[in-house]
Every structure is written in structure tokens, then in C-alpha cells.
Amino acid sequence: MSTAAPKPLAGIRVADLTMMWAGPYAAKLMADYGADVIKIEGPRAWDNIRTLFPPDELTDQWFNSGAYFHEYSRNKRGLSLDLSQPRGRELFGRLVAKCDVLIQNYRADVMDKLGLTESWLRELRPDLVIVGMAGFGKTGPEAASLGYGPIIEQMSGLVSLSGYGDGIPFKTGISYGDPIAGIAAAGAAVTGLIRRERTGRGVTVDLGQREVATTLMGEAFALWSMNQRLQDHVGNRHEWMAPHNAYPCLGEDHWVAIAVGSDAQWRGLVEAMGRPGWALDEAYADQASRWEHRDTLDERVSAWTSGRSKQEVFAACRAAGVPCGPVWKLTELVADEHLNARGFYEPISDPDHASWMVHGWVWRWTDSGPCILAPAPNFGQHTREILTGLLDVDPAELPALAEAEIIAGAPIDPPAVSVV
């Protein structure tokens, strides 16, 4: 078959009230896979991610130019609408009636305070799939907690598992809780749609971002349940593999990860290292013994790696069938041979903005074809087309809506640009 298969979410429309990280990540996944995602922002209540990491060179359109914003809102359409004004809310209601999914990541109480209650939404669209994703969920004694990704990661238990072994816990280098919650929220929306296909009924999802992250550590729960113990911090070591670590290489802050999980892989590493005499020592003859002597083993493997580039070590290990990976810096990652051979990165550009590379399909499927990417919408870019085309608003009414600041072509009174 030569024609590309339709995207799996073709024909699904999403009203996207999400902002910042977790929610936009969920909506991004849905947009990438074919949903018509309409990103709704109020003229005075707009997505702060636009200014959190603004472009290096500020332009008049800085609120449209942030790389972060583009990463999270590509392939979406942009609608400006003030939901705190009655006419704005009424127009929003008409939009909801034409949507399959409504997704929001406000704090637990915000939707109700805006008057956008579940019962109101259900009246407008009985089979709507509603996804809320407050940090700690919508109910319970901690529902009011504010949770950005780093807080979610801490409260989920994940941070407690990581560290070099000196007792200090470590977070990841990203706002880990956000993409994790975003993937699950997209899964929740799609699961709701599956159920709707099969039963005709909608569903209201109350996703607590922290809970999703906590599902990623089942064995730590088992260890506590069974033996009332916490997992030790093992740094880059492993419970039974050795060598297993990040080893220094030539250059500043260059490292390579090596993990030997079998005798065959050990023999491969010995070959890769040029069969040094020490490696034939009885102490390294089997897995248990290698693990026992992991300290000296790490020293000796480090001595080998530290005189070589990480690419050189990787090539030698690759040839010998040893699990190995250079610790890519981000500039190196985007040049990774395999990712590029698979077409993972795709160019994205906009006449108004720079051109750069972003990741394309995260999941490929048969006949998926290239990932066609549209840049994130300028603020309110599709307001006219959505209001007049989808909601049958008389074009003559648009100036009055703009006058009343129900819609806008740019954020009104944005705060000073802030960089974290």
C-alpha cells in the first residue's frame, strides 16, 4: 500500500485548556497523532510557558517565539477567548459541543470557579471525554497542593530512589513529573474515546499527576511490603551486574556507560580492551566474582576508558557485543547516528520564526510516512477561522468581541518577561 495510513486520531477534536508543561505535553501527543487540538487562551489568562523561557533575542512577538512554547504546542490551533466573560463562556460552550475531548490541567478548584462545571459541560456534550489533571488529583486533603513537575517527582517517591550512595536524593535533570503525567493524560483521553466508541457514553477523568509517577516504582513498593526496606541508592552501579557504571573519557565531562550482564559480554569487553593481562584474573571469571570485585574492576575499566574518546569506546564495545552508550550531551544527541537514520528529528520552521529541529514521531506505525509538523500557533492565530468557520459567529461581530477583550491578537498586559 503506497498511501500513508490515516493518523489514528484523525477526526477527533480536542478543546485544550492546558498550560505550562504536563497538559500541553498530553495535547501535543494527541495533535501529533492527528487530533484537531484547539488551544484556548484568555487574552489576560494565557499560557505562561510563552514567557518562561523566551527567545534569546527579544522581538515584538516574543510571546510567539519561545522554543519551549513551540516544542509543546506544535500542530495545535490557537484560539483566544476570555472564559471569565459571559459571551466568552457562551462561545466556549458552543465549541465544547463540537469537541470530543476537553482537557485541562488547572489547579483542582479552578474549573468550577470559572463556572465550567462537569454538569454544564455534559449538558453541552453528553458523550464528552473530560480529562482533568491536577497535580494531586481533584479530591482529597491535599487536592489544593500546587504541583509543578519537580514537586510531583519528589512527592511521587521517585526522587527518594536516586542518589550516589551518600544519602542525598537526586531529582532528574528535567521536569520529570510533567511529561510522565502528559503521556498518561493522553492515554486517559484516548481510553475514554475507546469506551465512548464501544458504549456511547462519555467519561470524566480525574488524573493526579503524582499518582502516575508513583506507578513507575512498583518494585520499591514490593520491597517495602515484603521486607519493610527502602531501596538503596546505588548510583550508577547495579544489584548484580559489574562492570556497570559511567566511566570517564577524554575531554571535559565526557562519560560512557557500560553494563556487563553475562560472561559472554565480559569476554567481549576483554576483547574490546585489547585483552589486558589483569582481565584474565580469577577474580573476574564469573558474574558473582566480578560483582564482588566491582571497585577494582571499575578502576581498571576507567583506566582504559579515560585515555579514549567516548565514541572510540562505544565503537570498540559495539564491535564486541557489549552494552555501551556514550553519555550524550544534548548537542551530541541531536547528531546521534541511529536517531538520524530513523528520521527521529524533523525540521520545523515558521516564516516569522527561526528554523530548527524537533523530534517527530515518538511512536511509528505501519505506513506512518514522514511526521509533518506545523509550528505552534501565534497567540490567537486561528480565532477568526474557528469562531466564524466552526461556531458560525458573524464576522461582523469580531470587532466588538475584540473591543470587549473577549478575543485578542496578542496577550493583554503581559507581565515582564521572566526567565527562571
Add this chain to the structure above:
Amino acid sequence: MPAETTPASDPALDRPMAGVRVVDLSQGISGPYATKWLAALGADVVKVEPPIGDLSRAAGPWPGDVPDPETSGLYLYLNTGKRGLTCNLDTSDGRAIAAALCARADIVVESFPGGYLDERGLGYDRLREDNPAVVMVSVTPFGQSGPYADLPASEITLFALSGQMGVTGDPNRPPLKTGGSQPSYQAGLHAFTATQTAYLGALRQGRGTHLDISAQETFASMLEYYASYSSQGGEEYRGRLGNMISAIWGIYPCIDGYAGMCVLPRNYDRMAAATGIPELSEPPFNDADRRRELDDTLQAILYGWFAGKTRKEVHAVAMEFGFPAGYVATVPDLVESEQLAHRGFLQHDDHPLAGPLDFPAHLWVAPEHGWERGRAPTLGQHNREILVDELGYDLDDLARLRELDAI
């Protein structure tokens, strides 16, 4: 179509995946994590294991640290609610059983090296001949094609090759692999959502598909914008920042562990008020630009504030004043959490072999459909039920298959 469909009267159908047949040929963490949730959403997941059992049975932890394939905590967590079948795909009888299962499946999940199933007559092209709507999901370290496709992988090497390790850890120490098995779990979470997305597409469009999920790509897609930013100028944007992005975005020691805040400019005033330290609400600290220049001074002040509080006091004051802060929760904190108990998040099971277990049991709360809370199968627990009752083998066949090491 949806609006016209007659609502079902059978409450069991309320489970989104009720009656959906899933064959899970995957092992380890990623695939089983994805199918765990399909089972909890009502799907009939048949877990196909080689006669020696899934790799996760050898991973532990075990009660009293005594290894036993039936009480490995990792296995018991990842395989709740599934039916268990043993099947040796290196025997012709085993392949015939797998083919019969796949022929009636809506979804097949697998994690073999690329080409493995094709060689055994179980690849996607073969399956879709009989079953055009089947969704096949392959989740592997590097995907089905490309120069690394056959590269041996381990969690730490994947973490390194995806860019996540390079930004994690202390700037003055080596890059750090996170604890637990995050790389595998991340791929599993992606595999879950990808499976659901593809299955919805198959339901609506009447044609199945084969998803090719590369763990390296799933991790590399989760670097926020740092990777794409680096592609713009060729300049490294961000190295390792450890626990302290800035004074108001970091993790600090407190009386009984560690707690942290993640304060954006719009949260600052409330945070400053909550600390009860007057100078934080005054110049220069109440000015975002000047604050940044004095980050070390601000850190020192906040070290002092955290040092006088317990973890839960930090979270309580953050809730009271409305700014983002929390603490480094440990498993017992989570097991005892009133919030999680209120949400019905944990599943308690007095397991006959492994003893009492408390496991996370949902991804989200949805009163309309709920989540099933089953138990993981013992090795081959449902062999007879599946082979005899459903696939038409007789009892003599079972003995023969066992003898041939096919099951």
C-alpha cells in the same frame, strides 16, 4: 456514530477494554507495564511466558530475600490481572499455540529483537493476513530498524544514549542514572498510550497497524525543549544542574529528610510570606532580576528555613500559603498517605505466596469505569483453561506438549 450507539446495560462493558483480547508476548518491564493497565481496564490479557518464566521473575525483590519465581515483587506488580500461559516459541507446537492466540487477538504486544517473530511465522505481516484489524505493538530498546537495531542494551546505556543521563546528577560528579528502572517504565508508559491510540484508530478506521516503539526515542522525546534548543545554535544549552536549578527551585535538607520548592516568579510573594522571613518580601529579594544575582545569598537563607522544618511541615505551609513545594516522599510515606488512601490509589493484597502487598493500582480516577485489581498469574496457571477450554486441545495434548517442552 458514538452519539447514536445505544448505551450498554451490562456494567462490565463499562470497563473501556472489556472483552478486548490482548496477547502479551513481551517480557521484563516495558511491555508488561503497558498490558498491566490494559488488564486493569478490563481487557483479557494472556501473558505468554517461556517455560522458564518471564525475566522479571528473576528480578525480585522477594520476601526474606529468598529467590522464588512465584514471589518476585517486580513480576507480581507488573502482571496483575493477566492470565498466564507458558509457550515455547522455539518449538513448532508452541508457535502453533501462539499463532492460534494471535489469530483471535485485537492487540498483540511484544518485545523481541526485530525479526524474531517474523522468523517464527508470527510477524505483523503474517498476523494481519488473517486478522486485518490487529494492532501489534513492538517495544524494543532501539526500534525495528536503523544502525543500533541489534545493539545490546541495558537500562544505563539507554539512559546515556537518550540524553536524559547527561542532564541528571551533580555537576561536579559523574552523570547519574536514576534509581529504580525508570528507563524501562518510561517506555512502558509510552507503550500504553501508544497502544490505546492505535487501538482507537483501528476501532474507528477498521484497520490495524504495527507500532514500532524505540525506548531511546521515547526517552529522547522527554527532554522538554533542551535537545531542540541545542539544535538551533549548536551550543550546549544545559548541563547537569543537580538538585538546585536556582535558590527557589531546588531540594534542601530539612529535619527529617529532604524537601523542595519550585517557585516561579508569580509564586514568589506567597512563598516569601510563608517563610515568615521579612527580608524575603523586601528589596532586593522581591525583585526577580536582583534576586537572580543574589542567588547564593538566597540559597543560604532558604537552607536555614528548611533546616528548621520537617518535610511535612514544609508541605503543609505550602498548601496553606499556596505555593509549589513538597518533599522527597519515601515508600512508607506513600503507603501511609491520607491523600492516596482517599483516592483509593493502593491495592492491598494478602498474597498466598508472597504475603501482604501494597501496590499502585490506577493511573487515574474515573468513577464511570473504575479499575480491576487482579493478581498476577503463577507460571502456566491458565494453560489448561486457555488450551483446552478455548483453543480445543485435549488433556492428552497437554501432557504431550509438556513433554515436548512446548508449554
